[in-house]
Amino acid sequence: MAKYLEILGTSKSEKHPEKEFIKLKVIQAITNLSNFAILDNTYKGGVLSNLHIHMFILPRIPVKVNDIILISTGKHDNQSEPTADKKNEIHHVFTQTDTPRWNKTGDTVTVILFNVSDSKPLKAVV
Numbered sequence: 107m108a109k110y111l112e113i114l115g116t117s118k119s120e121k122h123p124e125k126e127f128i129k130l131k132v133i134q135a136i137t138n139l140s141n142f143a144i145l146d147n148t149y150k151g152g153v154l155s156n157l158h159i160h161m162f163i164l165p166r167i168p169v170k171v172n173d174i175i176l177i178s179t180g181k182h183d184n185q186s187e188p189t190a191d192k193k194n195e196i197h198h199v200f201t202q203t204d205t206p207r208w209n210k211t212g213d214t215v216t217v218i219l220f221n222v223s224d225s226k227p228l229k230a231v232v
Contacts, residue, residue, distance in 0.1 A: 110134045111142060111175070111217050126179040128215055132169045139164035139199075141221065144177060147214040162201050169197065179203055 114129040128144060143163045162177065165184060169175070174189070174196045182200045189196055 108134060110136050110219060113215060113217060114174075116215060128177045130175040130177065130217065132171050132173045132175070135171055136169060138166050138168050139175065139197075140166040141219055143218050143220065145216045145218060147216070165199060167197050167199070170194065173197060175199060177201065179205075 110133065111130045112133045114131050116128050118126050140163070143161050146160050164175070164177070167175075167184065167186070172194045174194070176196065177199045178201070180200050181202050181204055182198075184197070184199050186195045186197045188194070
């Protein structure tokens with residue numbers, strides 16, 4: 107399976123949710139981020155306690171190869187700015203939660219790409 111986004115690093119903060127982030131880099135051409143999500147696994151005492159407990163679907167933001175995505179805990183508007191060399195962009199994306207999301211005992215972050223398999227309107231049952 108092709109890899110489109112690479113996890114470059116993470117930061118966590120128990121007291122300051124806005125300082126928590128996951129840093130991703132676009133490494134293969136994609137149109138936008140809306141078919142991607144991040145999930146985390148939680149561990150207690152080195153043992154997996156929750157598999158894919160939190161899911162955050164990335165917003166429909168246009169991106170190009172070598173753009174950086176910073177997914178931060180916090181309630182702020184998403185924003186983009188050019189990199190220092192002006193060749194790419196840094197996209198600041200917020201989870202719209204005000205409590206720290208990542209555990210001090212450790213997490214594993216997973217980036218997934220999903221596709222719709224089927225979709226049909228449902229009729230109301232009266």
